[in-house]
Amino acid sequence: MYDASTNPDGQFPVNMAENNLSWPDLKERIEQAISFKEIPKWVSNYTGMGGSSEFLEAVSSFMSTHLTGCTIKQERILTSAGATAVLELASWILCDDGDAVGIPAPSYPVYSQDFGNKSGLVRHDIVTYEDLINNDGFSNLTIKHLKKARTAVKKSGKKLRLLVLTTPDNPTGCLYTQGQLEKISDWCIKKKVHLLVNELYGLSMIHTNHPDIKDDYKEEMAFTSFAQIMKRKKSGYLHMSYGLSKDLGISGFRMGVIHSFNESFLKAYANLNAPHLVSNLTQWALTDVLSDQDFMSHYIIKNQARLTTNYALVIKYLKKLRIPYLPARGSLFVWLDLSVYMKRNSKKAEHELWQNVYDTTGLLLTPGEGFGHKKRGQFRFVYSFLQRDVLEEGLKRLSNFVNNLS
Ligand SMILES: Cc1ncc(COP(=O)(O)O)c(C=O)c1O
Structure with missing residues (x-):
């Protein structure tokens, strides 16, 4: 690593998808959470297979207040050790070995492993543009792209069982609008394709009115969560993933969330989540921090x-x-x-x-x-x-x- 005084010939790892900018603030609050309190007994025992009830309450309330703008009931979320575990387990339950997962390109390379390694899914990249176009920070995925992708997958003898959207996206930083997500949801429900919207970067938003960048945008647009559409449609085909690796810059804590209205899916998920649980000590520390609304x-x-x-x-x-x-x-x-x-x-x-x-x-x-x-x-x-x-x-x-x- 480069350091002006100790290592001026060092390197600049701008490949690591991590946020180190706010750790000092969070570190202080986490230290406060774990330094002065007696560890409750439940921390040493087994807890629920999606997280302890205290933790699920803190997570659902944190998501409702800061991310989704609508109430997420605690019984509709389960937590696992990172978004990776969530994606892997969710796809294992929802799909069959050899199915295809549609992903608008360019997108997170490790999705190939997350959906491929255990679930056996084949990644189908849906390229929506050739050159960098002046798209104003919005994804231009349309139903036409989805139809084309479904036909291509069918032709290869496979089934498009899952569509994964990331908003804001990795690597483009683009958002999906509510109108777009609404149309895509309706299409997925009609075609019996599971739609998983990954909002792992949902709170990592940029102020597009900053003087040095504002000319790049025709309009400002706040992040609006897919959870609002899920709440209205209550379909078994719509799911959302979240986690704290990026928005809180704590990838090492391993904390991911799945949210769904599909009861059988949630039951299966809890049944299979034992190898992926978030450690109780982490749950306990984060419960305190996430519940501190002001902080x-x-x-x-x-x-x-x-x-x-x-x-x-x-x-x-x-x-x-x-x-x-x-x-x-x-x-x-x-x-x-x-x-x-x-x-x-x-x-x-x-x-x-x-x-x-x-x-x-x-x-x-x-x-x-x-x-x-x-x-x-x-x-x-x-x-x-x-x-x-x-x-x-x-x-x-x-x-x-x-x-x-x-
Ligand atoms: C889109 C996306 N999903 C999932 C992950 C993995 O997250 P976690 O560290 O919580 O497993 C990443 C990490 O870079 C990511 O960019």
Whole structure:
């Protein structure tokens, strides 16, 4: 890792999908939660197979107040050790080995393992655009894309059983609008395709009215949770996942949530969740922190301000360097296009460019391969892993690199 005084030749890992910006605030509150209280007896025992009732109450109330804007009943959520466990177990229950899962591309590469390793699902990437278009931070997935995907999957002899949407998205930071989600839900219900909306980055929103980025957006749009549609439709085909790895920057705590109105699914999930439980000690500490409404409200506001500052800094440099990018509305990422610096549109050329950026600047980007998009030369840049001054040093090196190539 780069450090101005101790390691000026160090690297900049902008590939880690983690938020380190607000940990000092949270650390202090967690220390307060566990330092001065006697550990209750239940912590040492087995608890419910989706979490202890105290924890589920705290999580459902936290989600209702801060994320979903509608009441999530505690009996409609279950918790597991991270969103990864949630995605794996949910897909194992909802689908059969060999089914296809539709995922709009570009998207999180590790979905391939989450849905493939144990559930045996085949990833079907739904590419909705070829080049970076000025899409104003919204996904442009339509029913036409879904119909095409279903037909292609059918032709390959498989069944499209699951559609997974991430909002805000990894890596584009795009949002799905309520109107769009409503139409997609109706289509999924009609076609008996399970729809899982992953809101893991739901509170990691950027202030799009920041002076350095506001020209990228035609309108401001607050995050609106899929939970509101689920509550209205109460369909067994609609599900939502959440977790604290990103919005609270505590991926090491391992805490994920599934929310559904499908009673049989929830029963099966609880039945199979024993290997994935969140440790009771973690449940106990987080119950205290999540129930502190005042603290959490302030935390979310400060965290979003920090995310916005770092995001705007990256965009300032990309604009100066004329590097195309998709304007994000949330998440921890910028999806950018360096393809003009490749001689060919090939995996090899993308890999060479990625290696060249790393060797020359120390910036470790994530190459586009694996995100399911056809066009090579696109990369993911995480702006929340490094503190502002370190991030700026990395961006200065990227500027030198690009200016030397131009
Ligand atoms: C879209 C998405 N889902 C799931 C995960 C995994 O989350 P967790 O650490 O809670 O398992 C990530 C992590 O990067 C992610 O980006």
